[in-house]
Amino acid sequence: MAHDIAAKLTEEQAGRLREQAIWAGLAASWPEAMLNPECARTVWTRLPEEAALTLGLILAGFGPAPFKEEQLLQAARPGIAAGADLRLGLLRLAEAGIVFPVRRGWGEKLFVLPPDSFFVWRRAIRSTRSPQPPEVDPLSVRPIDDEGYVPPFSLQLLHVMAAMGEAGLKLTAKGVLAKRTVAKAAEQLHVRGETLAPLLPPPAGAEAEAYPAGVLLALETMARQGWLVRSGQSLARDDAVWEAWLRLDAADRETALCRSLVEAIAARNGPAAAGAAALAALEAGKWFRLRDVDASHAAGQALLAKPQPSAIEPWCRLLRQLGWLELAADGAGEPAVRWRLDPLGLTDAPREEGGREPAEPAFGPPPVQLTPDGEMFAYEDCPYSVRWQLEGLAERRRTDHMTAYRLETHGYARAAGAGHTADSLAAAVEAMTGEPLPDTVRAMIRMGMDARTAAAGTVRDEAAGTARADAAGAARGDTPGAARAGLEPRGDTVPGAGGSASGPGEPKPVGAAFVYPPSGEGGYELLNERPSVKQLFAGIDEVPSMWLKQFRTYHHSTRRELLEQALSWRATVRLNCEGVATAFIPERIVDEADGWAVAGYRPDAEEPQTVTKLYPGMWDEMMLVLPPPLGVR
Structure with a gap:
């Protein structure tokens, strides 16, 4: 990432890059300007001809994946430029701090574009060259719903975290999670191995072989986000980072997760990066024909001697299973796609820390509805901090636009294990639903908890008032709540261990990978020598x-x-x-x-x-x- 690279430079080196004329007079300074679409558009128009051509070639052929200078020269379509021009362009880009020379171990020198700048540059170039593909009339679209409702990936991950916490995060002698934990995690995911393989082939090694592709992707994401860390012979949840993520604004949280995941895959699969960029350029909420998206991708490959396959169809299948993309057919039966979210969150304003979940509105129904027979329904806009509590006290029966939970045996066992009594659990449920409990539900809770409290070995009648306040605060999204109320799913935790490593919701460096090898600039030594033009x-x-x-x-x-x-x-x-x-x-x-x-x-x-x-x-x-x-x- 751009800021991780900047952190590896001395103040003198970073200052030299900030003082480059190409960054002068912008709304942000280097490296922030590389992540600001408006700044990037301005810089693109300032680049010398050979540097602009070279950057376009890098974006089309390699994306954020590392490449050798010779690979760059071989990638260019014959006749578009001499090799000397491309070498000079690469030098100019390195001098400006747009690409960076790196080396892994004693290997050859490589060059890399920071993964988080890739889509910004792609959008900057596209905005000056070509318009959006034509929009499809939404009235002519027939949705393709082969897989039924697919929850957004963030919700799938929340369910995975709850399931793994319940099943146990201990590692076996081989250093992998137990089969039961892996199976429970896999049940929560919609991503299939055959969908992921064309974009992110499974790595070699015993660890990778122990996990289905979807679980491996989930673990990778959790490690990169800083939610899970290794702690001895176990994985542990970092409560500070996890709960901060739960409280993020829903749209910001989903967009940040989407961008992080797409950037990570693109950094490991350069040829697939251009296809992702073509899709990511589409305006959210509108339908576009895949044929037109393919044509847009093909136009971006004009600089290459051997144009890359678009990988747009594999991307569509994956993004559909992540709950971020909708598939349909237009009136003529042609495939069409629509984003359910802004995939990259690229605005002209500098990137900021994500906001908090909005407080529960003063009017309107609460995020959770309770029926007299003990069923609880979470609406789509239910705060994740509340969903996390629900995972700890009830059994999820169905995941759909409205998620159904039920108070029953396993939930009582978890609540009792966390030290709750019937009164404290009833207080928490009452706070989430925002209304007095029906007598039938209160009786159900008492019967269920009476059978469990003694086995749990603890009595906390005095916790009712605390639980009520904490749960109500969590429902509003303004306090961690769940950990203090004891309502979160079980599992080893390391409270606060990673909270200072990065901001809430911000991904860890790609080098924090769980199993996949490092990508992009991760795992590489940054080289600071800069040859002169004469040395070329x-x-x-x-x-x-x-x-x-x-x-x-x-x-x-x-x-x-x-x-x-x-x-x-x-x-x-x-x-x-x-x-x-x-x-x-x-x-x-x-x-x-x-x-x-x-x-x-x-x-x-x-x-x-x-x-x-x-x-x-x-x-x-x-x-x-x-x-x-x-x-x-």
Whole structure:
């Protein structure tokens, strides 16, 4: 992430990047400006031509995945630019703090774009080049509901956390969760292995083999968010971070989770990143044809020698199972998609910490409804802090637009184990529902708890008043409540252990991965050396200066020497062909029986990707083209 990279720099190094002219006069300074769409749009227009071309190529071909310089040169479509221009563009991007050179161990030098800046740059470029695909008339759309109701991924994770806490977070001798815990977690998830595999293939190793793909994704997310940490031979829940996340504003929470997950997958699967960007560019709440989204993706691949498969269909399947995307067919039967949320939360304002859950409105029904037979119904807008309490005191019977719970045996056992009596539990339920308990429910609670309180070995009649106040506060979203009231699902916890590592709802660095190997800049050593422009062109001091600064006629043998030098630098040459000065990108020299020729590309031609063969007698003056002050453009 951009701020994690900035934290690895000395103050002098970071100051040098902030003082780059490209960031001057913006609403935010580096690195915040990279995450601000309005700033990024301005910076995009300021980039030198070779840097803008190189950034576009990185976004299309690699996304936030690490790449080698040679891979970048090979990825470019023939004829769009000389290798020297791309190398210079990469240098300019590194000088500006947009991409960063890194190395893992003793490996080769790589370059990486911070994952959290990828979608910002994609949107900045798109906004200046192409409009949104045409919207589909919502009246012509027929929803495809093959999988029924799919809760948002945040709610799936809440259910996973509750199920794992109940089943136990102890690790086996192999360092993995027990099969029972894994099975309970898998029951809460809609993500299937065959859906995830095209985008995030399972890693090798015994740990990965112990978990279904959906559970592995959930554990990875929980580790990255800082909710679960390793604690000896167990996993433990960090209550401070977890409860802060529960209290976030619902829309902010879901958007942050979506962005974090998509960025993490894109950082490990560069080719799939462009497909995610094409989908993420769609306006939330509106229907678009997949055919038009594919066309938009294809247009963004124009810079590549080998355009990447879009991966849009696998993304749609995954996002559908995460509860974030809806699928449908238009009047002609063509597939269409609609976001249920703003997938990235990219606004022109700087990113801020997420807000808190709104307090329960003064008028209108409470978030939980209770029936006389002990069933409790949580509406879609029920605060997560309240849902978390429900998981600890009742049995979830059905998850739909309205989630159904019931007070019964297992819930009483959990409440008694947490030290509750019939009175304190009744007080908590009463606070959540906002109304006096029916006599039938109060009797049910007393009967159920009387059988459990003695076994729990504790009596806390005096807790009724405290439970009432805490539960009511949690229902409003203005206090952690659940932990103090003893209503949260069980499981090892480490209160406050990770709360200072990052803000609520903000993902941990990708390096905090649970099983998957690090991605993006995570796990890499940041390299601080910056070569000069002159160092890009080895041996330049031995090259005649007239080759670089004068348009002259040379003997055929000298013409070959000059072209060989251009090939070694991957530079462009300027040739005078029939009285017209033209740029030419040499690719190779071809020896023939009666002489030689040079094959390459003419960027200004109608078909620049077509190979052109020139013989030395087909031009007059010539010169090497290097950036000033080394040469003359």
